[in-house]
Amino acid sequence: MKHVILGNGPTGVVAAETIRKMRPHDAIAVVGDEHERPYSRMAIPYLLEGKIAESGTLLRHDRNHWIDNRIELVEARASSIDADAKSVTLSNGEVLPYDRLLLATGSRPVRPPIPGMHLPEVVSCWTLQDARAILDRLRPGAKVLQMGAGFIGCIIMEAIANAVGKTGGSLTVVEMGDRMVPRMMTPKASALIRSWSEKSGVEVLTSTRVTAIEANVPHAGLLSLVYKAKNTKERVQVTFGDGSTRLFDFVICATGVAPAIDYLRGSGVEIGKLGGIVVDDHMRTTAPDVFAAGDCTESVDFSTGELMVNAIQPNAADQALVAGANMAGGAARTRGGLRMNVLETFGLISTSYGQWWGAEGGDHVEVVDEAAHSYIRLEFQDDRIIGATVVGRTHHIGALRGLIQTGAKLGADWKARLQADPNKFMDAYLATALSLA
Amino acid sequence: MMNSLHIDASKCTGCLQCEMACSYENHGVFATSKSRIKVFDFHSTGRKVPYTCTQCAEAWCMHACPVGAIHEDKALGAKVVNETTCVGCKVCTIACPFGTINYVADTGKVQKCDLCAGKPACAEACPTGAITFVDASWTGLDRMRAWAEKLDTNAPTA
Known part of the structure; x- marks a missing residue:
């Protein structure tokens, strides 16, 4: 069986590795249009800071990784796909036939339509x-x-x-x-x-x-x-x-990004209202044997149940695991992507999760210390946490994902304690989600 | 047989020897704030709960890392951070639903329990046997895994 993956960012690479683990003998080709070894855009800020060299942006650091895993890297851009013939036409004229295709082409930067954007400056x-x-x-x-x-x-x-x-x-x-x-x-x-x-x-x-x-x-x-x-x-x-x-x-x-899907025009692969590729919970597109994952898709927001296009690394990795497993013959499903972001600005670290803006009929606790530049706000729906925004704290931050995504019921007692001190979320998580207290 | 950390909170007295040992092992100082294992003190029940990474099979941290800085030590089952490769982007810290991989501002890198290459300092330091390093099938890992499945973002069902 031949798997073709369009896009060699984290999504394409994680999917390729997932397929390889499950299907030792299948052929896997990963197509990327930049003249680089597969790298991570997430690492670029650290390159600009001079904290790492260009080699520090690589997705995989072992030079032999691709050969050892028999993942063929193809440097080209997809021009079009033919879902009936099951082939991809590349910018270099080559036609790649596939049995399973993954669209993992990510996003492209969007520029506002104003005069002068073409200048080299x-x-x-x-x-x-x-x-x-x-x-x-x-x-x-x-x-x-x-x-x-x-x-x-x-x-x-x-x-x-x-x-x-x-x-x-x-x-x-x-x-x-x-x-x-x-x-x-x-x-x-x-x-x-x-x-x-x-x-x-x-x-x-x-x-x-x-x-x-x-x-x-x-x-x-x-x-x-x-x-x-x-x-x-x-x-x-x-x-x-x-x-x-x-x-x-x-x-x-840096005015934003949008799904990079130009090559899908006329392909029969459905594009949604938000401009991303429509996928089901198995990461299948509307074309047979064509899957999509990562930033080029529009997928269900875990919090709202509505569709969203989200350029979020952990969600892209989750979708890549699901798509890869299904391309390899498994039956994995996603329950939707949870919004999560972590940002560092001049050493000030901020994080948000889920429905951080709150829900109708919900309530919240917000504690702000302007002098210390520290902040925490938890959004509740009944006795569950559905969203969070935190500035100036990183410790145990992931437990907020655990609390939100498991829908852990806090009970009146722990909710009251969090309302008194929202920074106790890790304690609440151990006590409620894990029943350890 | 693979060993893993077994935590029996009912035996924990909250002495923090584990946190001391962990910070000394990994940072060369006795500073509980730098420890990768943390004892939570629940005043209402009197319970002390040592908690750290369970080396979960899903390894959200590892999959979310954009630069491949976390790998699995196949012999130990531990997910290990390569500090040289880590760029300090903190994506793993928000991806881990257990809150057990954390950013260290001093180093600009993340840290998590790596089972001390097979000799966990916390278990060796624990005077009451609340933390032991034993055969993985004894540790209630199944319960952790069952919980992890509730997140169900990527578990293949077939």
């Missing part, structure tokens, strides 16, 4: 190649504009701000939403992250749009020569929603 932060482009442009004293204060924007801020330095250099972050990480953090938690970032020297502009970016080419003439001498590094002029303009050395665009 506007770079995304998604691939290793993007990271290299950012590193090429980062220098002490650089004035950098970052568009987007979502997860990616916030996780790379520290690396950018440290690289440009505090003398002369600057990082300005502009976000359309009314707060930082609006899809991951409660308003209070966002406010803490914002004040912490500002204390660390970042200028944060929320509810603000960039409306145009132009190359800053000074005109010839006496006045402009003086101007030019002073501003040669500031290559772009950025216009904001209020009409004001400012000069920057370069712009990092």
